[in-house]
Amino acid sequence: MCSDSAKQGAHVAPLSSKAASGRRLWSRPWGYPESFALTVSIAAGGFTAEWLTGPPPLAYLAWPFNLFLALGLIAFISLFRLFRDRRAVRFVTSAPMSVALMVGLGSLSLIMGFLPQAPVPYQLPENPAASVRLGLDHLTSSWPLALLYLCLLISLGATFLVRFSSKRLIFLANHLGLWLLLLAAGLGAADRQREIMTVYEGGLEWRTQRNDGRTAEMPLAIRLKSFDIEEYPAKLAVIDHKTGRPVAEGGRMALWQLDPVEPNGRLLDYDLEMLEFLPGAIPIGDSYVKAIAGAQVQAAKLKVKNLKTGRTIEGWLSAGESFRPPKPLNLGGQRLLAMTRPEPRRFVSQVKVYTQEGREFESTIEVNKPLKAGSWLIYQRSYDTEAGRSSEWSGFELVKDPWLPLAQAGFILWALGSAGLIIKGRGRHR
Amino acid sequence: MSWSWHDYLGPISVILWLLGAYLALKNRKSALYLIASGTLVSLIFIIGLWLRLERPPMRTMGETRLWYSFFLSTAGLMAFRHWKYSWLLAFTSVLACIFALINLLKPEIHSRSLMPALQSIYFVPHVTMYMLSYAVLAASAVGSFIQLRNIKVKGKADKALYDFIDNVVCVGLGFLMLGLITGAVWAKEAWGHYWSWDPKETWALITLAAFLIYLHLRLSSVRDVSPTLVLLVPPIGLILLMVTWIGVSYLPSAAGSVHVY
Ligand code: HEM
Numbered sequence: 001m002c003s004d005s006a007k008q009g010a011h012v013a014p015l016s017s018k019a020a021s022g023r024r025l026w027s028r029p030w031g032y033p034e035s036f037a038l039t040v041s042i043a044a045g046g047f048t049a050e051w052l053t054g055p056p057p058l059a060y061l062a063w064p065f066n067l068f069l070a071l072g073l074i075a076f077i078s079l080f081r082l083f084r085d086r087r088a089v090r091f092v093t094s095a096p097m098s099v100a101l102m103v104g105l106g107s108l109s110l111i112m113g114f115l116p117q118a119p120v121p122y123q124l125p126e127n128p129a130a131s132v133r134l135g136l137d138h139l140t141s142s143w144p145l146a147l148l149y150l151c152l153l154i155s156l157g158a159t160f161l162v163r164f165s166s167k168r169l170i171f172l173a174n175h176l177g178l179w180l181l182l183l184a185a186g187l188g189a190a191d192r193q194r195e196i197m198t199v200y201e202g203g204l205e206w207r208t209q210r211n212d213g214r215t216a217e218m219p220l221a222i223r224l225k226s227f228d229i230e231e232y233p234a235k236l237a238v239i240d241h242k243t244g245r246p247v248a249e250g251g252r253m254a255l256w257q258l259d260p261v262e263p264n265g266r267l268l269d270y271d272l273e274m275l276e277f278l279p280g281a282i283p284i285g286d287s288y289v290k291a292i293a294g295a296q297v298q299a300a301k302l303k304v305k306n307l308k309t310g311r312t313i314e315g316w317l318s319a320g321e322s323f324r325p326p327k328p329l330n331l332g333g334q335r336l337l338a339m340t341r342p343e344p345r346r347f348v349s350q351v352k353v354y355t356q357e358g359r360e361f362e363s364t365i366e367v368n369k370p371l372k373a374g375s376w377l378i379y380q381r382s383y384d385t386e387a388g389r390s391s392e393w394s395g396f397e398l399v400k401d402p403w404l405p406l407a408q409a410g411f412i413l414w415a416l417g418s419a420g421l422i423i424k425g426r427g428r429h430r
Numbered sequence: 431m432s433w434s435w436h437d438y439l440g441p442i443s444v445i446l447w448l449l450g451a452y453l454a455l456k457n458r459k460s461a462l463y464l465i466a467s468g469t470l471v472s473l474i475f476i477i478g479l480w481l482r483l484e485r486p487p488m489r490t491m492g493e494t495r496l497w498y499s500f501f502l503s504t505a506g507l508m509a510f511r512h513w514k515y516s517w518l519l520a521f522t523s524v525l526a527c528i529f530a531l532i533n534l535l536k537p538e539i540h541s542r543s544l545m546p547a548l549q550s551i552y553f554v555p556h557v558t559m560y561m562l563s564y565a566v567l568a569a570s571a572v573g574s575f576i577q578l579r580n581i582k583v584k585g586k587a588d589k590a591l592y593d594f595i596d597n598v599v600c601v602g603l604g605f606l607m608l609g610l611i612t613g614a615v616w617a618k619e620a621w622g623h624y625w626s627w628d629p630k631e632t633w634a635l636i637t638l639a640a641f642l643i644y645l646h647l648r649l650s651s652v653r654d655v656s657p658t659l660v661l662l663v664p665p666i667g668l669i670l671l672m673v674t675w676i677g678v679s680y681l682p683s684a685a686g687s688v689h690v691y
C-alpha cells in the first residue's frame with residue numbers, strides 16, 4: 001500500500017541532510033512552500049470577499065444548479081486525469097498540497113472550535129463588528145470555508161483519479177468515500193429541508209411553522225393518536241428545610257435511585273427500603289393507587305430508618321407535576337425526603353400518516369427511531385415539558401435530504417477504508 | 431455489581447498494572463501476566479456494571495474512564511505482542527492506572543438512567559471506537575517523543591520506531607474515523623442530520639485533521655519537511671484529542687452542545 005513512499009526512501013536518508021532551503025519560492029517542482037502560499041492566498045481571498053460582499057449566497061446552489069456544479073467538477077477533475085503528467089497536476093495532487101489544505105481547513109475549524117457559531121441559515125446583522133464582517137461567527141457558511149472546501153474537493157477528487165490503481169484499495173476507499181461525502185454534504189446543503197410541525201392529540205396537521213412565523217404546507221399530513229412518556233424510576237434526595245436545598249455529600253447532591261429489583265439502599269444517614277413502586281399512580285388521600293388511564297405520576301412507598309436516632313418512618317413519595325403537587329416525606333430534624341422529577345426513558349408518538357398520493361399508514365415515532373414517509377423523515381422533537389407526561393401535543397421535525405444516498409455511499413466506503421487501515425496498518429517500509 | 435465494587439476491584443487492577451509496568455521496564459516476562467490480570471479484573475467489573483445497570487456503562491465521564499483504562503491496557507498488551515516495546519507496555523499500564531485512580535478518588539453520581547437520545551445501536555460502537563482510538567493514538571504521541579529524543583541525542587532516527595508510529599497512527603486513525611462515522615450516522619437518526627458543527631463534532635474533526643496531516647506529511651521525504659516538525663504532530667494531535675474528550679465542555683463555543691455531560 002505504501003509502495004510510492006517507500007521508493008522515496010524517506011527515512012533512510014541521513015537526517016543531517018539539509019532541507020532544500022536554498023530553493024527559491026515558485027521554482028519547480030513545487031512543494032510545501034508553494035502549497036502553503038496557495039492555501040493562505042485562497043483563505044485570504046475568501047476573507048476579503050467576506051469582508052466586501054458578506055456571506056456567499058449558498059442558497060442559490062439549490063437543485064439543479066448544484067447538480068450542474070457537481071458535473072462540472074467531475075469534468076474538471078477528469079481533465080487532471082488526462083493531463084496527469086503535467087507538473088501543475090502533480091502539484092495539485094501532491095502530498096504537500098493535501099497537507100496545506102488540511103492545515104487550512106483545520107485552522108478554520110479551530111476558530112470554530114473556540115468561537116460560538118451562529119446557526120444556519122445565517123443573516124448578517126446591521127452594522128456588524130469587524131470579526132462578524134470577517135465571518136468569524138459564521139464560518140460554516142463563509143467565503144473562506146466555501147473556497148477551501150471547493151479546493152479540497154478538487155484536490156481530493158483529482159488525487160483519487162490520478163493515482164487510481166486497483167492495487168491500492170484502502171487508499172481508494174478512503175479518498176473516494178470522503179470525496180462523495182464532502183460532495184453530498186456541501187453541494188446538497190441548499191436542497192436540505194427541515195420543517196417543524198406541532199400536532200395536538202386527536203388532531204390532524206399538514207402545516208409547519210418556520211422561524212419567521214410563516215407556515216408551509218407539507219405533502220403529507222399527520223394525525224397524532226397519542227403521545228406518551230415512559231419514565232425511569234426516580235431518584236430521591238434529602239432536602240434541608242431551612243435552606244430548601246438538597247443535602248450534599250462530597251461536594252455533590254446526594255441521590256439514591258429507586259430500583260424495583262434492589263429495594264434496599266442507603267442515602268446519607270438513612271437506611272431506605274422501597275415497599276411499593278407505582279410507575280403510573282393517582283393520589284387518594286395520603287396514599288397512591290395504580291392509575292388505569294389519564295393523568296398520572298410516579299409514586300413509591302418507602303420505609304426510612306434514621307441510623308443516628310434509630311427512628312423509623314414509612315410513607316408515600318411522589319415528585320408531582322404541573323397538575324399535581326409533590327409529596328415529600330418528613331424525616332424530622334428539619335429534613336425532608338423528596339422524589340426528584342423522574343427522567344424520561346421513552347417519548348412515543350402514535351401517529352397515522354396520510355401522503356399526497358393517497359397512502360395512509362399507522363406507526364410510532366420515537367427519539368432515534370424516525371419514520372420514513374415518501375422522501376421525508378419524521379423525527380420526534382419536542383413536547384409540552386411543563387405538562388410532562390400529560391402533554392397534549394407532540395412536536396415533529398420533518399427532514400428531506402435528496403443527497404443522502406450519495407452521503408451514505410460515502411460513509412460506507414470511508415468506513416471500509418477505515419477498517420482497511422486498522423487491519424493493514426501502514427505496513428513496514430523496506 | 432454496582433459502583434461500590436469498584437472500591438475493591440479498582441485498587442486490585444491499579445496494583446497489578448503498576449507492578450506490571452515496573453516489571454516491564456525491567457524487561458521481565460511476568461509483567462505480561464500481571465498486566466493481563468489487571469485488565470481482566472477491569473473487564474469483569476465493566477461487564478458486572480453493565481449487567482447491573484441494564485445499559486452500557488458509557489454515559490458518564492466516570493464510565494468512559496473505565497473503558498479507557500481497559501482499552502489502554504489491552505492495546506498495550508496487543509502492541510507489545512507485535513512490537514516488543516516494553517516502554518509502551520509500561521506507559522499504557524501507567525496511563526490506565528491514572529484513569530482508574532481518578533475513578534477511585536473522584537466518584538461521581540452514577541445514574542442508571544439513559545436519556546432517549548442515547549438509546550441507540552450506535553451508542554456502544556461510537557464510544558468504543560473513540561476510546562480505542564484515544565488509547566492507540568496516545569501511544570503514537572509517546573513514540574514520537576522517543577523518536578524526537580533519538581534525533582536530539584543520537585542524531586539519528588530509529589527506523590523501526592518510525593514504522594511503529596506510522597502503524598499506530600494508521601490504526602488509531604481507522605478507529606477515530608469509525609468513531610466519527612458511527613457518530614454521524616447516529617446523528618442522522620437522532621437529530622435529522624449527520625453533521626451540524628456541534629462543538630464536539632468540530633473538535634473531533636480538528637483532531638482527525640491533525641493525525642491525517644501526520645499521515646500525509648510522512649509521504650514526503652526528509653529533504654522536504656523537517657522530521658522534528660513532523661514528529662511534533664502526534665503530540666499536538668493528542669492535546670487536541672484531550673480537548674475534544676474533556677475540554678470542550680469548558681469552552682465558550684460549547685454552550686448548547688448536545689455532547690456536554
Ligand atoms: C479520509 C481521510 C484520509 C485518509 C484515511 C487518507 C489516507 C491516505 C493514505 C493511507 C495514503 C497513502 C497511500 C499510499 O501510500 O498508497 C494517502 C495518500 C494521499 N492522500 Fe490521503 N487520506 C485522507 C484524506 C486525504 C485528503 C483530504 C487529501 C486532500 C487532498 C488527501 C490527499 C492525499 C494525497 C495527495 C496522497 C498522496 C498519494 C500518493 O503519493 O500516491 N488525502 N492518503
